[in-house]
Amino acid sequence: MKKFSQRTLSALAVAAIAAGGVGAVAPAAVAQEAPAVAPAAGERQVIQSQMSWGIRDTWNNYITGKIAQGDVEADGAAVQIVEGSSDRERSYQFNGNQGGVVGDKIVIPFNGTLHFWGHAHRGDDEAILDGTYSNFVLVLQGNQARLCADMRYRPFESTEKAAPFKEAQNVPFSQWQLAEAVDPNAETVQFQSAGEGQFASDTVHESFGEQYLDNDYTAPMSGFAQLAEGAPTGLEGGNCDVGPVASSGGTGNAPSVGGATAPAPSAPAAQQPQAAPQKSLADTGVPLVSGIVAALGAVAALVGVAFATLRRNA
Numbered sequence: 001m002k003k004f005s006q007r008t009l010s011a012l013a014v015a016a017i018a019a020g021g022v023g024a025v026a027p028a029a030v031a032q033e034a035p036a037v038a039p040a041a042g043e044r045q046v047i048q049s050q051m052s053w054g055i056r057d058t059w060n061n062y063i064t065g066k067i068a069q070g071d072v073e074a075d076g077a078a079v080q081i082v083e084g085s086s087d088r089e090r091s092y093q094f095n096g097n098q099g100g101v102v103g104d105k106i107v108i109p110f111n112g113t114l115h116f117w118g119h120a121h122r123g124d125d126e127a128i129l130d131g132t133y134s135n136f137v138l139v140l141q142g143n144q145a146r147l148c149a150d151m152r153y154r155p156f157e158s159t160e161k162a163a164p165f166k167e168a169q170n171v172p173f174s175q176w177q178l179a180e181a182v183d184p185n186a187e188t189v190q191f192q193s194a195g196e197g198q199f200a201s202d203t204v205h206e207s208f209g210e211q212y213l214d215n216d217y218t219a220p221m222s223g224f225a226q227l228a229e230g231a232p233t234g235l236e237g238g239n240c241d242v243g244p245v246a247s248s249g250g251t252g253n254a255p256s257v258g259g260a261t262a263p264a265p266s267a268p269a270a271q272q273p274q275a276a277p278q279k280s281l282a283d284t285g286v287p288l289v290s291g292i293v294a295a296l297g298a299v300a301a302l303v304g305v306a307f308a309t310l311r312r313n314a
């Protein structure tokens with residue numbers, strides 16, 4: 001009888017283990033959700049930025065003056081028009097809160113638009129000069145700076161004909177030599193050109209009607225970027241990634257137009273730690289745990305039956 005009871009207990013134990021196997025979970029299945037990926041060591045992001053730039057004094061005077069009789073428009077948030085005492089002294093303020101450090105470069109996107117038009121004198125509402133610049137990206141590297149943008153513009157054909165629009169992305173717009181090299185590890189990076197810059201590509205010359213091929217200076221610029229630990233943001237576009245920033249060869253003589261000294265940065269909002277997101281039971285893998293607990297309960301019940309049987313047969 002004792003022998004039979006041991007065999008019964010063995011069989012019940014095997015059955016219990018088999019029942020428990022139903023709730024067993026493969027190691028790969030236990031990890032239902034990968035932990036949030038922390039920023040890689042040393043990653044830095046831009047949390048606030050600003051750049052002031054006048055583009056070019058003669059352009060400002062020309063496009064809204066008596067000759068072109070045009071206008072300039074900005075979206076008013078990411079890019080703002082700052083009027084001066086005359087058209088020549090007009091400047092543009094670019095505001096951002098994205099970007100980061102990529103290698104030895106500080107990459108700063110400005111998600112605004114500028115639209116210039118002029119020579120709409122033919123009565124058909126089609127300006128002969130018509131250019132929209134958007135998705136600006138400023139790259140600071142050592143003591144060099146370069147600005148790129150997407151462009152949609154009419155190349156100049158004649159004073160009596162508006163040409164079809166052309167489009168180009170990630171176009172080098174202007175480049176400068178900086179007064180001081182930037183430090184990607186600083187908390188606040190102040191930057192200012194060492195004078196004038198210059199137009200940086202044939203495409204941007206074409207968008208300005210090829211008026212400045214022989215004298216291609218651009219206005220000085222200045223600004224700041226506040227950096228913090230974290231992965232760079234907003235760098236899904238071309239990011240002005242057209243090789244190292246080249247020396248602008250600017251004259252270094254800064255006229256009193258456009259990008260003046262960098263504005264004093266306002267303190268950024270304190271970075272509050274994010275609360276862990278609320279998860280449903282399904283997200284935590286509780287159904288699997290429940291299955292395991294149920295299986296263990298079955299084991300305990302079967303073992304209890306086995307001991308009861310032994311006591312009766314003893």
